Amino acid sequence: DGGITQSPKYLFRKEGQNVTLSCEQNLNHDAMYWYRQDPGQGLRLIYYSQIVNDFQKGDIAEGYSVSREKKESFPLTVTSAQKNPTAFYLCASSIRGWGEGETQYFGPGTRLLVL
């Protein structure tokens, strides 16, 4: 089955701790995205990557970091600099990261909670 997987489903972070959220896709998509979802708000873009070994900041990149060493993987690290990390994190991918009308396909999400 082709798709996007995210792990873990729930993640707990202690004060001052960095945590990493996993996102893997086997759709052979070039582009991958990370979004943050807070209650009553739309999705906000954290980082995106159009191609391996390249990524750009989205609208709310502060306190987050990413890497894109492999086409199928785009892990997101929530650093201790992110003061309000409690949220639902969604990963997405699209065939290309450029041009118009690129449909994005989403993973099941990871809920991050602060202890």
Next chain:
Amino acid sequence: GEDVEQSLFLSVREGDSSVINCTYTDSSSTYLYWYKQEPGAGLQLLTYIFSNMDMKQDQRLTVLLNKKDKHLSLRIADTQTGDSAIYFCAEIPSGTYKYIFGTGTRLKVLA
């Protein structure tokens, strides 16, 4: 500013039609999307419409686009309890590949 607006809540009775509305921001947006999110899950693509279309129908779903008013709507015919979810509209302004999402409309279907 970039704000795609949606009503926060909608409640309908099972079997009735639901209409979820969205006002988007950029008249140059070439694609407009509707996604569905069930509790604790990711977003599922429902349908999309290209900006040169006024209407698109897909089984129980009908999308209407009014470019002049930058208004998009999603009609769900014969709404079922399984349709209870949050519905997001999203636009991609021309020349970009960045989605701009609405705040989401929580649809509750009453049996």
